[in-house]
Amino acid sequence: MTRPRTRRTRGHSKVSSGPSRTRLSPRVPATRHVCGVGPRSIRLGLIACTLVAACLAQSAAFEQGGFLENRALFYPRAGVTDQTQRIDELLLRWEARLRLSEGWRIFVGIDAQTDTHNQVERTWHLSWDDRGIARPDWALRTAFLQYTHGVFRLEAGKQVLHWGVMDLFPPTDRFAPRDYLSPSGSDYLGIWAARAVIDSGTHSLELIYGPRFTPSRAPLIGQRWVLLPPFSPLFTYRVDAPEYPGGPQLGLRYHEVRSPFEYSLYFYQGFQTLPSLPSQVNFLRRTVDYLPVYPQVRMLGADFTMPWRGLLWKAESSYETSASAYSHNIWTYEAQVEKSWDKLQLEGGYSGEFVTDDRDFAALAIDRSLRKSFTGKVVWTPTAKQSLSGEWYLRQTGAAFITRIVYSRRLADSLRASVGWNWITARKNDPIEPYSVNSFLSLQLRYSF
Amino acid sequence: MNMKVGILAALAALGAAGQSPSTAREIMQEVQRRSFSKSFRYDGHITVRKASGVTDRKTWRYERFGPPGDSKVMLRFLDPAEIRGVALLVWNSPGKAADMWLYTPSLERTRRIARQDRASRFAGTGFSFEDLEESDIAQWDYSELQDATENGEACWRITGRRVSDRRSLRDKNWLWIGKQKMTALRIEKFRGDRLAKRLSMSAFELKQEIWTAMSVEVADLSDRSVTTLQLTDARYDVRMSKSGFTLEALRGPW
Numbered sequence: 001m002t003r004p005r006t007r008r009t010r011g012h013s014k015v016s017s018g019p020s021r022t023r024l025s026p027r028v029p030a031t032r033h034v035c036g037v038g039p040r041s042i043r044l045g046l047i048a049c050t051l052v053a054a055c056l057a058q059s060a061a062f063e064q065g066g067f068l069e070n071r072a073l074f075y076p077r078a079g080v081t082d083q084t085q086r087i088d089e090l091l092l093r094w095e096a097r098l099r100l101s102e103g104w105r106i107f108v109g110i111d112a113q114t115d116t117h118n119q120v121e122r123t124w125h126l127s128w129d130d131r132g133i134a135r136p137d138w139a140l141r142t143a144f145l146q147y148t149h150g151v152f153r154l155e156a157g158k159q160v161l162h163w164g165v166m167d168l169f170p171p172t173d174r175f176a177p178r179d180y181l182s183p184s185g186s187d188y189l190g191i192w193a194a195r196a197v198i199d200s201g202t203h204s205l206e207l208i209y210g211p212r213f214t215p216s217r218a219p220l221i222g223q224r225w226v227l228l229p230p231f232s233p234l235f236t237y238r239v240d241a242p243e244y245p246g247g248p249q250l251g252l253r254y255h256e257v258r259s260p261f262e263y264s265l266y267f268y269q270g271f272q273t274l275p276s277l278p279s280q281v282n283f284l285r286r287t288v289d290y291l292p293v294y295p296q297v298r299m300l301g302a303d304f305t306m307p308w309r310g311l312l313w314k315a316e317s318s319y320e321t322s323a324s325a326y327s328h329n330i331w332t333y334e335a336q337v338e339k340s341w342d343k344l345q346l347e348g349g350y351s352g353e354f355v356t357d358d359r360d361f362a363a364l365a366i367d368r369s370l371r372k373s374f375t376g377k378v379v380w381t382p383t384a385k386q387s388l389s390g391e392w393y394l395r396q397t398g399a400a401f402i403t404r405i406v407y408s409r410r411l412a413d414s415l416r417a418s419v420g421w422n423w424i425t426a427r428k429n430d431p432i433e434p435y436s437v438n439s440f441l442s443l444q445l446r447y448s449f
Numbered sequence: 450m451n452m453k454v455g456i457l458a459a460l461a462a463l464g465a466a467g468q469s470p471s472t473a474r475e476i477m478q479e480v481q482r483r484s485f486s487k488s489f490r491y492d493g494h495i496t497v498r499k500a501s502g503v504t505d506r507k508t509w510r511y512e513r514f515g516p517p518g519d520s521k522v523m524l525r526f527l528d529p530a531e532i533r534g535v536a537l538l539v540w541n542s543p544g545k546a547a548d549m550w551l552y553t554p555s556l557e558r559t560r561r562i563a564r565q566d567r568a569s570r571f572a573g574t575g576f577s578f579e580d581l582e583e584s585d586i587a588q589w590d591y592s593e594l595q596d597a598t599e600n601g602e603a604c605w606r607i608t609g610r611r612v613s614d615r616r617s618l619r620d621k622n623w624l625w626i627g628k629q630k631m632t633a634l635r636i637e638k639f640r641g642d643r644l645a646k647r648l649s650m651s652a653f654e655l656k657q658e659i660w661t662a663m664s665v666e667v668a669d670l671s672d673r674s675v676t677t678l679q680l681t682d683a684r685y686d687v688r689m690s691k692s693g694f695t696l697e698a699l700r701g702p703w
Contacts, residue, residue, distance in 0.1 A: 065530055065533055065534075067530075146701075148692065150690070150692055151691075151692050151695075153692075153697060160557065162557065167556075167558070188557065197697050199692065199695040199696065199697040199698075200695075201521075201540075201691065201694070201695050204695065204696065204697060255696070257540075257548065257696070259540075259542070259545070259548050260546075260548070260564065262561070305561050307561075307563035307564055307565065310563075310565040311563065311565070312561060312563040312566070338560075338563070339563075339565075339566065340562075340563070340566040340569050341566070341569055342568075342569045342570050342671075343570075381573075383499070383503075383573075384497065384505050384572075384573025385503075385505070410531070413506075413529050413531075414529055414530050414531060416531060446531075448529070448530035448531040448533075449530050
């Protein structure tokens, strides 16, 4: 196993790989933790949390749980920019809730993690806002207060929100930033927001106000999941510190169950959670500077679910517009059909898009990379202890194929092991083709408590 | 005047109680009347024994809001930790098939269960999704009333066929209804002519004047597994709110 000489300071990378190769370097000082607490505070906080949890554990009003998970990734081939072939990640997630009174509850979730690939910070800081480029070693995943009164519910604080009925990249899922650092699972990140819901059962109306933007955590420059355009090996590529937008995000969702079908309507005004990357080339200095920006967008969307002819049919679509030069006007749609038997579950569908106003710029549009493809999933559960699943994406032109096969087995009451093979293959000229070297084997061990 | 009305009502009630039901439908109506409650809650401890001898344990909390047949049910797993928070929401409506949704916290996804998929197993137990439905008797046709005995207890054996779903017209249930307790003692479910599943109720306790089976054994004859459900903390007419039985509540953190 070989590794590039990598130095990372609070999430920014500098990869020096020799004068004859493309160099990537940060241009500005590292991002500071705008909201965070230091090591001493963390230790004191943990001791306090443990004591409080121990006291509260006796109370029926307090519940807690979580898991400890180890994920090992093996890449048979070295990457284009990253030679590392073995990565190990360790994540501890703890979640708790406390019922204060009849209608009031508090929810808290904390993540603690580390890895062997420097994708996780080593600062011993608790991140409140998930705005760092690398994963924080300690992060407040959720912390919100919930008030319920009859059909009305209000949740305020840091919470995980997402919309849509589709599995992987629902077209209407605009609020939810994700962690795309590792391909082993794009986990959702919490956002600071107030959410009010009126749910009468068959009708519900949801209003979300997010005062502070939380970006998705994009793959790090210099690692195998980011391949910048090969402008020239003689140039140095630099990525500026991102400019996070300052305005609020607003969302409105209406849902109706009109048995046997149900549908939702969506409106969102906010920002892309993945950055667009306008660049500036300086031929004298032989530099290419990328400035990550998060354009403001507006989205209208809908989803529909209906059982018909022995199958469950789902459709979801959104139309996104933006005044920014760094975002497309784009119509995204997805249709899926499902069928379940005792031990077998099948899904098949199509995911498409139509760009109505194509603008020329680079972007980290990970969600768009799997559009215009046929998707499918099979889950076979021969016993309650084990399952075998396979899912795939086939580009409609047949030019790219991605599949993931996972075998999962429960080893003990709270211990589960999974082994998976992710295979990426594509023809030349397909945007996914450079990532073909990134096929990987994953081993996962999770202890739930 | 009020006293006279009260006495007449009491006499009418006595008369009604004294009449023994004579048809299969009347028996089932009486079963539904006697089990009437506005709500019901219990903690269920499930043991699944496979034919190979392997056992699996789970715990869920069951809450029903509304009378049987026109109710909403929330079933949420409490243990083991791996599936804690997995929840099933069922909306039973008179005269039509129930709406069902399954929430999986690890995926943060709510999945609608299609009516056609309800014969499939629920969370690795011997129960299917339709076993957890509480369809009202208007959706069933009851016939073939016979006298029988179950565990030494005199009972009726009734054949029930669902009439609200054309797909299951060939399927039938045999129900053994205890004459004394007026509740189901055993149910056998047939797929076509093949016996697929046997549910045996036992450990009856009189809870708030309702005979309640505190133990239910489900024998799945297709894979020879046996699932036992033991009820604890079973209570009727518990104070609940309708807002606890919505999709919002289903998605809510455990």
